[in-house]
Amino acid sequence: MRTIMRKLFKFFYNVEVKGLENFEKAGDRVLIVANHLSFIDAALIYLFMPQRPLFAVNRFIAQKWYFKPFLKLVKNFPLDPTNPMATKAMINEIRKDKKCMIFPEGRITVTGSLMKVYEGPGMIADKSNAKILPVRIDGAQYTPFSRLKGKVRIKLFPKITVTILEPRTFDIDAEIKGRKRRHAAGIKLYDLMSQMLFDSSDYKRTLFRSVIDQSHIHGRRHIIAEDALRKPINYGSLITRCFILGDKIAQNTKKGEYVGVMLPNMVTSIVTFFALQYIGRVPAMLNFSTGEKNLISACKTAKIKTIYTSKRFVTMGKLEGIVEAAKKQKIKVIYLEDIAGEVNIFDKLTGFCKGLFPSAFYKPEKNAYQKPAVVLFTSGSEGTPKGVVLSHENIQANRYQLASRVDFGPTDIVFNALPIFHSFGLTGGTLLPLLSGIRTFFYPSPLHYRIVPELIYDTNATIMFGTDTFLSGYARFANNYDFYSVRYVFAGAEKLKEETRRLWAEKYGVRIFEGYGATETSPALSTNTPMHNKPGTVGRLLPAIEYKLEDVPGIEEGGKLIVKGANIMKGYLLSKTPGKLIPPEDGYYDTGDIVSMDDEGYITIKGRAKRFAKIAGEMVSLTAVETYLSKLWAYNHHAVVSIPDAKKGEALVLVTDKTDAERADISAYAKKQGIGELSVPKTIKIVDKVPLLGTGKTDYVSVQKLAS
Template sequence: MNLVDVLRAGADAGGWLDRPAYEVDGAALTHADVYDGAGRVAGALVASGVRTGDRVALVLDDGPDFVLAFLGAAHAGAVAVPINPRLHPDELRQVLHAARPALVVGKPDFTAAGFRVTTFADLDGASPIPAAPRAADDQVYATFTSGTTGVPRLVPQLHGDPIVHHRSFAAAALELGPDDVVHSVSKMYFAYGLSNSLFFPLMSGSRVVLNPEAPVVDDVLAIVDKYEVTALFAVPTFYSRLIAHPGSDRLARLRVAATGGEVLAPALEERLVDVLGDRLLNGIGTTEVGQAFTHNTRTARRFNTAGRALPPFEVRVVDDEGAPVEPDVTGRLQVRGPTITLGVAEDGTVRRADGWYATGDLASIDADGYVRVTGRLDDVENVGGIKVHPLEVEHLLSSHPLVREAAVCAVSNRDDSVQLRAYVVRADGPLEDDHLADELTTLARRHLTAYKVPRKVVFVPSLPRTGSGKLRRHVVRTWKP
């Protein structure tokens, strides 16, 4: 089975081959156009020397070129590797060397020393070829982890995996269908955005509105309004900017507002629910799993949780020794399921998780199976020999109406003592505000044990985030007092 053949057969059976699949900048592709174009690109790739199993790196923005190049690589039996075209040149070199592609598809004038480079225009005029025969356990694409720790890893997925993710998440939890219009703030060079904008809509018969530019609140709201978007995907911090905008009333037409990628703070969730109501659905996933493995749904949702496990995935929480804990006890979150990939072995084969996989999250699971994530294991700060989970402090500070977001980390003083420092992005007003700093310190003292209270509040214009919106805490930890 080649995934592209499966997608086309599903579109044919569903009766949506002639319906719009993608719109961007006034241009449109039907579902049939997508598969016809993928066949042409596949013909050009094979003619250029790309062989079955070779990696094809896509350094492209969201758009028809990306869609056809990705599916063309899969059609040809190659492994598509989406890469963020906005990476710093040093980071781009790093991920290209990690990917070791046989061919790089980039925008016009793109170069990459040491690699064979082409453009999409050079791939779109060939004669189509039949899809290369592949098995469900053959590689079809590979994405890089978001790099929150500073070192992205390449994680492959197999031809059968997107089918599992669609049945588990898009169909069962989100109920995507042919009447939906989808827009994902997360781009297709991330695992989350790739499923949201490519696999799920093609398997559901939905229409996708793509934006090749970096996401801006005004642009997203304009897209929601102009195209009557029904399903929106974004990380919590982007939703916080959307609802703070005077035009946020346009979100009322959404059927579902899905969010993930980082922990949704309770105070932010309250503000989002005030605007979005029960359309807001939160969940968690990882690049290693390939998509969400827990999620709230329209029929089963609970405030301040990431929902319940999505079958066939299972979750549990264990203690430091690996023993399962009782309900509502915080420990290490683990997931088990058929698509969990750890990386690639030296011989090029995929390393699948054997049994339970540790996500790196701290979480608890209540008696009804709802998962509450409280932070990351590598986020823990050490203050005077006491472990502090900064997310608890950050969520409290972010509950203040004048705070948009906050990051808390430990800093060493000249006498080698360690204290917590809060870096705060204001919702509005001047960058420096001693009165607000005092209010935030008082708020922390009122609700937290003394060692968790930041000794200093520093206002910053923004926090460093990955392209998918996750906080780059390792960068914040390098900031000097």
């Protein structure tokens, strides 16, 4: 019977099993854990594992009539989740050197992603001293036997892949006992499951190939993007337009060339980005908010010869000065409207035919995923901007790292007002959803605090991204019901104030999940999630990221975070060596951030290594000073910098928009909170508006000039 069923599954589902050698490596005492996508998952494990495992089955589920035929075929162990003795009996069974199968999620996913992972299976693995064998099932979520009908494109017989990864063991401190040990085992199991999802993901693919893949999965008619013009675009139209525009751009550029893109958040920008991917050009996303000097500097650094932009955008954004400055540097500026006027019926027909059979016309070279995919320019909040070159593999790895921890799916709608020239806006708010089948609404400015909440309400957005500055602005002007549909809000790029977090939770009933990263890390390194959330921290490191904390003289708690992983950039483009790629040393990236990490792996940012002042021999965190000032005056914006001081080495200067700020008030508050006098700014400079970058982060270069 087992042989016949296996042949039927192979025939109908083209089942492919990878990593069979890992099954033998696991030995005899093994706990097999797998993600749970459909009602046929258990059958897949039963049919395609070399040996028949013992299935742990919820006693109440085992009583269902439709499970009874399957249970007669397999060895099973009924578990009563309300009876602790049943778990002990399960542990004793595994100790008899048996292979046992458990689905740690306890239920079939309704999102297509990893859902809640129960602590029980982790405790069973720990107590039985068993090897853990992770198994990834993929493709079963598209069968009629999943719970995703109406959420994804269901196919009668999709291809199913079963990947057996290398066996793992838990390493839990022997001193941890009782509930704490159970909790620790649960976290270990969750990390193992998310690591399994990442390790078995296909992140070694080009971005345009992933767009084609998603069109096959969700269908050409699946709407994927919309902007303020309210003209939605589906995968079929996106791919067709990429072929048409790409063929036109290819006439003015060379393969591998860095091509400037100066466009706001709109559908046309996405088409331009992927059109460049199709023809093997590298889009260099230009930050038009920093002025012509920085933009021209960026063009020189990346040796950009051509910029693609829009006449309408240049006029509305009053960017004529930047365009003229670029032309003076002999940089060719091409308007998309002019290209549209050149497209004839033959071009459209050719693009349409290519769009019907995209795989036949898109043939990337071998290992193309290792090539540069985009150039982003650092915001320059603390110095001269640099070009950051990210490969296809970098971006793909980071989106799969996030996908292994956050349960999002095709039924979600992302609202993205963060600029696409910023890493958070491009990779987090644009590429992650577009390459995952998630519809995204693009809005050109995050500064419209009254309009953005109204559009979130109107579009029924479920996921949004923002910085503290923008999120606090939306919260002040939004109606109480504007965010009724929002499931998750992810904050990054700057520290999330407690007042902002509290306001969103109390007024709108929405939790903000704070994360952390850098342009150089594509960008996410860590994030809080619905499963693991600790306010005040930036969450836990994502899977497949190595790290080390380097001691910093004068800093007692924590160290400088240095990271390595598949999401770390290919390298820098520097102004002193234009066009030359400078890779990170030994693959490690020095974040320059001083962080501490607790026993569960939650990271707390202490501040930038550069943002510490040495006052009277003591190291003072400028970030920590800003943090307590934001608690004292929660509805104002503050920036703290240091200047040379003849007596104490350095002195703190507060730049704030609070019109009645007094040093005496700060000193009194600091004393009440037990904060030392060295952390009280010596000088206060009141301004109408604290300088900000286009990304919403504080412009510390301008702040420093004001302070000096």
